[in-house]
Structure formats: structure tokens, C-alpha cells
Amino acid sequence: MQHDMCLRAAARAIYDACYPTDELAPVGFDEAERYGTIHYRRAVEAAQKARMHLAYSRETQPCLFEMLA
Template sequence: MQHDLRLRAAAREIYDACYPGEEWSPVSFEEAEHFGTVHYRQAVGAAQRARAVLVDREEQPELFA
């Protein structure tokens, strides 16, 4: 992800939102990225899936009532 700065930024936002403190993840985003922790991989996967949804103009997710 070194070359995709927008995807990295999205992954960082997701990581920080999902793992807000040490009780959720004992390491910072940078450390998680360096070591490839499960928390980091989950945040990257979420960012990739979000990008796919946001880029696809024809896909409109259903809103829950």
C-alpha cells in the first residue's frame, strides 16, 4: 500500500475507528502496518471493499429501514 496513499489513509481511518485504544489493539497503525497484524489486514480489507463500493456508480447498497 506504499503506492496507494488514499487506500492507506482509508485503512488508517478504519483502523482508528474500529480499534480506538489499547483495549482493542495494543499497537499503533504504523506498528500494525509494519508487522502486518490481523487488525491491520482487516482494516486494509475493509478499505478495499469500501473503495469498490464507492467507485461502482451503479451499485447502490440497500438502506435498512
């Protein structure tokens, strides 16, 4: 995924947040990317889904907190 640096950075952030210790993921992000582990593939999938939601302008996105006020 070296051609899309933004998506890679998002996947790394998700990977590090979801798998912070060796107990949850046996290797770090770079090795997981190299070997295409399930942990890496799930982080990439989450980044792709998040990008779809973040691509819209903020004005058109519903605000969750307005309902609580």
C-alpha cells in the same frame, strides 16, 4: 501499502475507528502496518471492499434513505 496512499488513508481511518484504544489493538496503525497484524489486515480488507462500493457514480448508487421517506 505505501504505493496506494488513498487506500492507506482509508485503512488508517477504519483502523482508528474500529480500534481506538490499546484494549482493542495493542499497537498504533504505523506499527500494525509494519508488522502486518491481523487488525491491520482487517482494516485493509475493509478499505478494499469500501473502495469497490465508492467507485461507482453517485447517480447509480441506491439511496437507503429514499425508502424511509
